[in-house]
Amino acid sequence: MKARDKTWPWKLLLVAILLGVAAGTWGAIKKIDYKWRWYRVPEYFFYLADDVQKIPFDGKVGSIVKDGATARVTLISETSEERVIKVESESLKVSEGEDLFEGDIVGFEKNLRLGPLMVGLWTTLWLSAISSVFALFLGLFTGIARVSKNITLRGLAMIYVECIRGTPLLVQIFIAYFFLGTVFNLSRNVCGIGALALFAGAYVAEIVRAGVQSIPKGQMEASRSLGMTAFQTMRDIILPQAFKKILPPLSGQFISLIKDSSLVSVIAITDLTKSGREIITSTFATFEVWLVVAAMYLLVTSVLSQLVYYMERRLAVSD
Amino acid sequence: MIKAENVVKIFAGRSGVVRAVDGVSTEVARGEVVVVIGPSGSGKSTFLRCINGLETFTEGHIIIDGVDLADKKTNINKVRAEVGMVFQQFNLFPHKTVLENLTLAQCRVRKRSKKVAEEKAQALLKKVGIPEKATEYPSRLSGGQQQRVAIARALAMDPKVMLFDEPTSALDPEMVGEVLDVMKQLAREGMTMIVVTHEMGFAREVADRVIFMDEGKVVEVGTPEHFFTNPKEERAKLFLKQVL
Ligand SMILES: Nc1ncnc2c1ncn2[C@@H]1O[C@H](COP(=O)(O)OP(=O)(O)OP(=O)(O)O)[C@@H](O)[C@H]1O
Ligand SMILES: [Mg+2]
Numbered sequence: 267m268k269a270r271d272k273t274w275p276w277k278l279l280l281v282a283i284l285l286g287v288a289a290g291t292w293g294a295i296k297k298i299d300y301k302w303r304w305y306r307v308p309e310y311f312f313y314l315a316d317d318v319q320k321i322p323f324d325g326k327v328g329s330i331v332k333d334g335a336t337a338r339v340t341l342i343s344e345t346s347e348e349r350v351i352k353v354e355s356e357s358l359k360v361s362e363g364e365d366l367f368e369g370d371i372v373g374f375e376k377n378l379r380l381g382p383l384m385v386g387l388w389t390t391l392w393l394s395a396i397s398s399v400f401a402l403f404l405g406l407f408t409g410i411a412r413v414s415k416n417i418t419l420r421g422l423a424m425i426y427v428e429c430i431r432g433t434p435l436l437v438q439i440f441i442a443y444f445f446l447g448t449v450f451n452l453s454r455n456v457c458g459i460g461a462l463a464l465f466a467g468a469y470v471a472e473i474v475r476a477g478v479q480s481i482p483k484g485q486m487e488a489s490r491s492l493g494m495t496a497f498q499t500m501r502d503i504i505l506p507q508a509f510k511k512i513l514p515p516l517s518g519q520f521i522s523l524i525k526d527s528s529l530v531s532v533i534a535i536t537d538l539t540k541s542g543r544e545i546i547t548s549t550f551a552t553f554e555v556w557l558v559v560a561a562m563y564l565l566v567t568s569v570l571s572q573l574v575y576y577m578e579r580r581l582a583v584s585d
Numbered sequence: 586m587i588k589a590e591n592v593v594k595i596f597a598g599r600s601g602v603v604r605a606v607d608g609v610s611t612e613v614a615r616g617e618v619v620v621v622i623g624p625s626g627s628g629k630s631t632f633l634r635c636i637n638g639l640e641t642f643t644e645g646h647i648i649i650d651g652v653d654l655a656d657k658k659t660n661i662n663k664v665r666a667e668v669g670m671v672f673q674q675f676n677l678f679p680h681k682t683v684l685e686n687l688t689l690a691q692c693r694v695r696k697r698s699k700k701v702a703e704e705k706a707q708a709l710l711k712k713v714g715i716p717e718k719a720t721e722y723p724s725r726l727s728g729g730q731q732q733r734v735a736i737a738r739a740l741a742m743d744p745k746v747m748l749f750d751e752p753t754s755a756l757d758p759e760m761v762g763e764v765l766d767v768m769k770q771l772a773r774e775g776m777t778m779i780v781v782t783h784e785m786g787f788a789r790e791v792a793d794r795v796i797f798m799d800e801g802k803v804v805e806v807g808t809p810e811h812f813f814t815n816p817k818e819e820r821a822k823l824f825l826k827q828v829l
Contacts, residue, residue: 482674484672484674485678487639487672487676488670488676488677488678489678489690490638490662490665491639491665491668491670492689492694492738492739492742493663493666493667493690493694494662494689494690494693495662498693502689502693503678506680507678507679507680510680
């Protein structure tokens with residue numbers, strides 16, 4: 267017989283607490299009489315746009331073939347050049363044989379477009395990705411510099427790390443944009459990416475330093491005793507071992523970076539957070555939008571966590 | 586082959602200054618096997634580490650095949666490639682297979698092709714008696730096997746001299762023999778060796794010369810017969826009484 271699962275009362279308690287929280291929230295919302303507009307949300311992911319279709323030359327309408335909801339309009343120019351344009355049947359503005367001038371409207375075509383939430387998510391993702399790459403190199407270099415024998419390198423690395431870790435990211439973004447951005451005439455994207463990369467780089471540096479220092483001294487000595495240079499030893503012996511150890515905190519740092527990137531919305535970069543704010547100014551669906559925005563961040567970060575988990579297991583073969 | 590002249594190594598630690606090696610002079614000829622013994626903290630490891638530049642020494646000269654380590658212009662990496670070292674804790678690279686442990690430095694330092702390096706590695710694994718472990722990771726090997734891989738790794742560089750720092754001290758007793766056998770074979774083949782060990786049997790059997798160190802100094806030098814049967818110095822007598 268299977269041993270009875272003794273944890274069931276605790277699982278029950280967990281469910282009860284979650285239900286309790288949900289019910290409490292529900293009750294509180296009831297009291298303030300909020301009008302939910304969930305139906306407005308999907309259009310901020312995807313929407314059908316009416317794209318104007320114009321005639322690109324002076325000419326006339328040849329034939330119009332209706333095929334269900336769409337109509338295929340053949341346009342003929344004065345030089346007998348033919349062009350076929352698809353529009354919605356209902357939006358058709360021309361009839362067969364009609365003379366048209368360049369730029370006259372033929373009709374409208376419906377196209378599926380990414381809504382502001384998707385565009386914002388995309389911005390957040392590439393902003394974080396580029397910042398992560400810079401942060402990784404910066405952190406790797408700084409982390410190694412922090413354990414270097416060279417006092418100048420070590421000093422520079424320490425000052426950088428301390429300055430970044432001792433000040434709030436929001437202030438760093440302001441400095442990057444309003445001070446450095448003005449002085450060096452940088453675009454807001456460059457400032458945003460730069461600030462995020464510098465910020466994460468300092469934390470990556472500390473992770474790398476700890477990782478390198480966690481590798482037993484004997485590894486360095488064995489490698490050097492074979493005649494390998496300090497650089498070769500770092501690259502072939504120390505960093506690969508350190509990388510395995512620091513993968514969890516490192517990936518945590520990059521996941522944090524995705525969340526921290528929401529702060530660049532203050533310098534008017536239209537990332538996911540800024541998109542959310544913009545949507546709210548036009549719809550007042552405050553609760554729905556912030557909940558959806560949070561869910562989108564959560565989705566991205568949990569997918570990444572799973573990926574890292576998978577990588578860790580792959581790397582565990584030599585243990 | 587190796588000449589140490591008045592080598593001094595001073596550690597300036599928190600608890601004051603330690604003269605770990607205090608004026609050691611000796612010469613090791615090609616093919617000679619020298620065993621260094623002495624009580625804990627007598628500076629044996631430190632002296633050995635000076636010979637391949639893992640420690641820089643404070644005073645004196647160490648000359649290997651005409652190259653002076655004290656000379657600032659000496660390329661220490663070149664010297665190390667000629668001086669193999671085997672550590673008490675094996676120090677194999679845990680993220681690399683046994684074969685990769687043996688080929689890495691061959692490719693990087695000796696610039697051998699992968700194929701040549703692997704052939705050499707396989708031959709050496711056979712020599713140390715574990716040809717079947719080439720594709721294993723070090724963590725899957727017993728201590729004795731790991732130390733034999735470590736010896737093979739050092740040999741793969743075709744060193745002119747091999748240094749051993751208590752190669753059997755971290756091993757379970759039943760594995761000491763297999764490592765000592767490999768070392769004895771090396772000695773028979775004419776390898777120049779400096780061995781720090783507490784294995785007096787090994788010293789007696791293989792050493793051409795025994796150096797007894799205490800408090801950073803060479804206290805007594807002699808052939809094994811002389812040293813083990815009839816040491817002159819009081820400290821050596823005391824030490825032998827404790828270990829034998
Ligand atoms: N990195 C270091 N910093 C400061 N002191 C050190 C350092 N390494 C060794 N020493 C000191 O130097 C002295 C000689 O140490 P060493 O390790 O060479 O002795 P040993 O003869 O190898 O001893 P054992 O048999 O225990 O290995 C000891 O007093 C030790 O405390
Ligand atoms: Mg020692």
